[in-house]
Amino acid sequence: MDIYICSRFFVGAPSGVPYPHILLARDGWNDYSYYTLFGVRLVVSESNQVDLDETKIMTDGQLEGFENRPFQQLPSGSIIPADLAGMICSLSSNKKYYELLASLDINLATDVLTTLRDASFLADVKKKFQEQPCFQISLLRELVARELLDEAGAAFGSEQQLISAFSAKIVLEGASAPHEFYFDFHSDLGAPRRIHSIVGLNGVGKTQVMARLAMLMSRFSKQALKEKRSALQGDDVLNPVPSIYGVVAVSFSAFDEFDRPTQLQGEKFQYSYCGLQSQRGRLKNKENLLEEIKVTLAGLPSDKRDLLKKVLGNLVRVDNLENFIDAPEENEGLYERLSAGQRLAINCIFHVLSKIDRRTLVLFDEPELHLHPQLLTGLLNVLSEILESHDSFAIIATHSPLVIQQLPMECVHVLRRDRMTPMVLKPTFQTFGESLSELTKFVFSSTEADRDYRAVLDRMCVEANHDVEAVRAIFNNQMSLSADIYLESLMDRSAGSK
Template sequence: MKFKVLPVSSNVKYEQAGSIYLVVDNWNDWWEFRVLYQLFYKDERDEVIYIGSVKIGEFDMVQGQDRVNIPLEFDSLGQKFFSIGQDKYYYQNLNRMGDVFRDELLQRLNDISLNLVLFEKCTSEWVTKRALLRDIGVEKVSEEFHLLAKGDSALSNYNFKYILSKRGNEADMLHELEFITEPDSNPPTNLYAIIGRNGVGKTHLLNQMVDSLMSEGKNEVGGEFKSEIELDEGNKLFENIIYISFSAFDEAKFLKNQKGSSKQIRYSYIGLKRSLGKKSGTSKTTVKGTEERIITKSTENLRNELVESLWTCREIPSKRARLEQAIEMLNTDPVFSASGVVELLSTTSKYEETLLNFVEKERRKLKSKDKELLKNSFKKRALPLCKKFSSGHSIVLLTISKLIEELEESSLVLLDEPESHLHPPLLSTFTRILSNLLVKRNGVGIIATHSPVILQEIPRKCAWIFNRSGSNLKFERPEVETFGENINIITKEVFSFELTNSGFHKLLEDVANKTDSYQEALEYFNNELGMQARAILRALMVTEEKDK
């Protein structure tokens, strides 16, 4: 990371790409200090990104010294300097650049919102009191700015609709699915669920949503997103899309990961599929609608992907903190509690310690070769641990780790049927973790599911029941409040018709039709009925008697 100081009113557009520029500002604080800079980044695509206003202070500034003595070019500010962004937008813009960029930049500029120890040390400096904190309170630095500097995003309202055309006899009408989030709401409103029976088209709907956003407008079948809040010119509803699916039968068009820019949305895929490149006379199965060979990842592929992701998160402080918090929540599951994943993230091997101590003694930075050696050492410890997990535990840890790795501010996460690999308590914990991660990064999640357990973790206003009759679609809210509701009540609310015409309900109804009394029906089952089954049987017998 290279920093360059430019004179007042310099145009960064004409500067070299790949550097960060501090443009001098002549603003004078109380006619004593001129320590304000405008910070820009010119990326490798020659796009100039304005980060915001930053002030830089220096320890032991002498009387009459109005500017800091920073070099015109540097990789990191020396220990005698410190800096702070002048408003929350500085840190929000850094968050949009991603965790790696933000963490590195703030560390190299000795940012006192990130480093509260340094903040305490420099508060007695006159330049801090008169200039750096002129418009900023101490509490704002230690609370709001500190959270933003660590990667927690400032929450904003989302209010948008997904609009799709009705099919069949009502093709001229529209379905509108409304999604509204409220910052700091309890329970959180940033996670939505679309629930329905198998085969109604939930997965297809998620893929329509992806197509709509990636095509920046209407997709082939007419779906589109519409923000109910006016967006500033050049801003997108979402900066980042993450699609998660571990279904082996998902035949949706496979999209490669793509980097984001001012003109295109960043896209990440987490799941079972991977591309082998263009087709060339292969007999391998391909996903419909693509020219590439798409195969299902092997167990070894998935395990290596998990280890790679754990390493990536471990090396980035903010991501590592989020992963450790998530694993702490997963520890309610006995397998995770005894797995040793927390220890894997927080400890180093003797080899790693030796190498790090050697680098420190030589007073040099880690070279690429050093980092590769550390990574290989970590993999040797991580692989045996990951091999002990079941497929369900592996998938939930991989999903969370990759999500933390890819999740940036203003993300839309689309998740297809996570219950396929998880038992109910673990599914409940996973849903809470997902919601927490989305809150921290100011994102929105939409889950396609047929599990009432997920509805039990979100409020009624964040749930859509999806039904289909032939080619006609129907979307409606549950009539009961779902958050924390009894699982049987939610199941009946969503699947009432299927519930009473399948499984043990159907068997109870058949027996009630051919017996004359509740006792006779009970004896038919050898008295081996649960409390709910007995209540249903009593109700059925009363109905039968009335009909007679």
């Protein structure tokens, strides 16, 4: 099918050309200096013309700037040469575009999609273009475009291909190289891979990485909005853009670095924040947290309310807690009976459940803060069940080996730093179900941290003139196996030096 270029509102459309054909009308709109928007009209015959609304079209390797707009050098009424048409990629941000195509004869509709090389319909086009900046910043600017990329082509017989594996390169200030991650959320024979963790010592960049991931996934950045640019116009990179349509950021820390959106910003970017900081940066008190729960419950649909009742019993052991879910105003006493950690955990689950939808990413920064080990594992189990029920995922930044113990090795990303050079390592053994001592030794080992109790034993051994039995007696001969083995090594070392 031939394509002809026109001025805006289809001014300059040609006459006397073969049917059917496609008319593209230029539009001056730009997405952060990428010019890709075109009106589309399908001319089946002189009396049958269908306006298909708008689509975005880019050329291979398109750069910013008006002069790089597709077909810019062609005069109105010109046919687009086949070699040029073969270098384009299109994707509409409007569901109406695909609905109108679906109302046509299927062969005619697929001919249009093939001619315009629509990325939702042609898998090879999607694969070729999806990592290019113009595609990510312009064609995928609107959240709905990301969903249409994955789903629109299925109505015309194309196989749906959701992206659940992707790489992320995060460039932090002062670092000599980017943090490079590869996240793969595909399930493998039932293995628990919906949750990944980022672990490491303080100062390796976990909190900053989480904030950048929230920005990249949601496209929400207060700084970018202020500077009137895309959040993707920076050094950080996602390849390819995953099939994730919403982001929930959660933190129990008073020092997290997540941007906090207003309600309107949250709705626009499908991004929400749950944490201890208010919109103005002040710390929330118990009354603030309770009010948030009341607002959340008031808008919770019945299916999510039922799921909440189902999972909450696995998190806290409080009789009649269902009454609080049904009527919080009348059962505030139930909430008052909870510990501070239980309140935070409940607020987290209420918020996540209220905001989560299909293919949502939950970014949880240090869930172990304020929670005892049993409550932490309970929170992870409840979160996992919610993720499973909504085909969603989570990335958790943590210091806790308890979190790592719940995850297979391929879902654990260990951050380390050699001066200013960051490293992202994978465990060399299976972390799922491994002992906490082994996990702690591997993840948090360092020249300084390795000393721990051994430095104390070194000192005590010297003060006891290398009398190992005297040291044992100080502990009533009830030393742990690890400590006793180390003490034996000190005795052997002392004997060897004589």
